[in-house]
Amino acid sequence: MEAIPVNLGTVVLASLAHASLSLTTGALLLLYHSSLGKEGRNIKKHTKRLATNYIFGTALLTALIVSSVAFFIYAELNGSLPLEWLAVLTVVLIVLATIVWFFYYKTGRSTELWLPRSVSKYINNRAKNTDSNTEAFGLGMLACFTEMPFSLILSVVAANAVIALPDYLKGVSVLIYTIIAILPELILRLSIQRGRSVAEVQRFRVENKSFLRFLSGFLFLTLATFLIAFTLTGRI
Numbered sequence: 001m002e003a004i005p006v007n008l009g010t011v012v013l014a015s016l017a018h019a020s021l022s023l024t025t026g027a028l029l030l031l032y033h034s035s036l037g038k039e040g041r042n043i044k045k046h047t048k049r050l051a052t053n054y055i056f057g058t059a060l061l062t063a064l065i066v067s068s069v070a071f072f073i074y075a076e077l078n079g080s081l082p083l084e085w086l087a088v089l090t091v092v093l094i095v096l097a098t099i100v101w102f103f104y105y106k107t108g109r110s111t112e113l114w115l116p117r118s119v120s121k122y123i124n125n126r127a128k129n130t131d132s133n134t135e136a137f138g139l140g141m142l143a144c145f146t147e148m149p150f151s152l153i154l155s156v157v158a159a160n161a162v163i164a165l166p167d168y169l170k171g172v173s174v175l176i177y178t179i180i181a182i183l184p185e186l187i188l189r190l191s192i193q194r195g196r197s198v199a200e201v202q203r204f205r206v207e208n209k210s211f212l213r214f215l216s217g218f219l220f221l222t223l224a225t226f227l228i229a230f231t232l233t234g235r236i
Contacts, residue, residue, distance in 0.1 A: 003164060006230045010161035011173045013223045014154040015180035020216035021150055023113055024058050025184045027143035030127035031136065033198045050136040055185045057140025063178045069159035081160045086231055090224045092153055097220035105213055111205045119146060157223065
């Protein structure tokens with residue numbers, strides 16, 4: 001029974017670190033800005049549907065990645081990652097924490113991210129031209145996929161913990177990971193629906209960029225420490 005709370009804790013910590021990343025939230029904000037600019041100041045049903053389908057796209061790809069990695073670990077690696085692999089993942093988490101602190105956000109009074117200019121421009125253009133539910137769904141999946149240099153390792157760590165859980169908790173833990181990972185997008189949708197403007201949300205992101213950067217790196221580092229304390233030391 002001791003392993004269950006530790007593995008659930010690993011899933012939750014990994015999903016919190018995933019939620020702290022900003023690319024999918026930023027792309028959703030671009031989608032809102034573009035759609036509301038076309039429609040006027042009031043949020044119409046069309047914009048709500050676009051946002052909903054965008055979020056569904058990110059949620060589906062997030063769940064598919066965790067589930068696919070979990071299936072691979074179960075089928076090809078006898079149900080768990082070797083201890084050596086976990087040690088490497090822990091080191092990578094520490095390295096990524098450092099990268100997040102110093103390189104995830106570009107300098108200046110903006111929330112521009114680490115992305116190459118061509119990729120950033122492509123996502124921006126896609127957001128501007130998105131006008132159907134299918135396009136919004138695809139944009140959500142694209143943003144989620146583009147974040148994978150940082151999020152994939154979190155999915156691997158979470159998937160390894162999912163496999164170690166009893167069968168009745170495996171699906172639940174994937175759902176927990178997915179919901180927490182997309183929570184900032186859900187909060188953004190609710191905030192705008194309740195009257196916050198896109199400009200207000202963006203101003204909040206700019207003013208709190210340093211805190212968000214620190215929080216994200218801290219969560220990566222916390223997950224690494226958690227793995228060292230409860231997995232690499234052989235306590236479970």
